[in-house]
């Protein structure tokens with residue numbers, strides 16, 4: 001489990017603030033964590049829950065060994081409640097159940113935590129029930145509400161919780177999460193550039209599309225600079241058949257931009273990690289035979305192609321024109 005120090009870089013405002021409150025024993029009764037998927041809202045809520053319930057902790061981190069810590073890991077700690085949407089929404093009965101659980105256990109000395117995931121999905125009756133609960137915290141209670149869009153949470157709930165805004169996930173953070181998910185480093189880097197979060201990247205991997213697209217883009221771009229006639233064939237036979245949907249076409253163009261950016265980095269000897277690092281030798285070779293002017297022009301043209309696509313120009317036409325202008329240089 002990643003501890004507070006491991007999250008500072010990704011969340012440089014939220015983490016020091018929470019750590020300070022833990023150390024001073026001044027945690028709020030209720031927090032509203034707002035941040036997009038992959039930003040760490042869920043992980044940090046779990047970390048805070050663990051630290052709050054751990055009886056053995058020293059400093060800001062939980063001990064990770066005690067009964068409380070291990071029960072949280074196995075998902076059966078009696079004083080930690082997690083609420084997820086039941087279908088499309090979080091319903092009033094779910095909040096009622098939570099309330100009942102809390103009063104039933106009734107042992108005033110025990111600490112209790114509840115985490116509401118997708119808090120914006122509460123129905124208005126659920127939200128109003130929760131509101132009463134927030135207003136009358138029993139004993140030592142810690143509530144954490146998690147959302148991607150705080151403006152969709154009832155204003156009265158927002159005003160009764162401490163609102164923490166998480167930064168969007170860093171590229172490095174997405175890469176780290178993908179590698180943890182068992183994805184090779186070189187693919188992780190590429191996927192992190194193309195997508196906004198881990199979930200989207202994983203979806204791409206699962207249908208295998210991204211790997212095929214990656215190799216087709218590498219082939220197309222290399223041919224475009226070395227054997228232009230062949231590039232036209234690769235476009236028709238491989239690129240276009242693979243990029244059927246609009247989202248794929250946009251990503252296909254984005255992949256070309258990343259490829260050109262890599263080539264430009266090599267050409268101007270700029271230090272930086274390559275997106276297609278396995279292509280390094282070929283970039284080297286190409287950078288000797290290609291002018292910086294042509295690479296920059298190509299970049300501009302691919303970006304123009306992206307806007308043509310948004311203006312609903314047919315993809316085949318967009319791509320044929322694009323290849324033609326780059327070949328003409």
Ligand SMILES: [Zn+2]
Nearest residue numbers: 054063066069
């Ligand atoms: Zn512990």
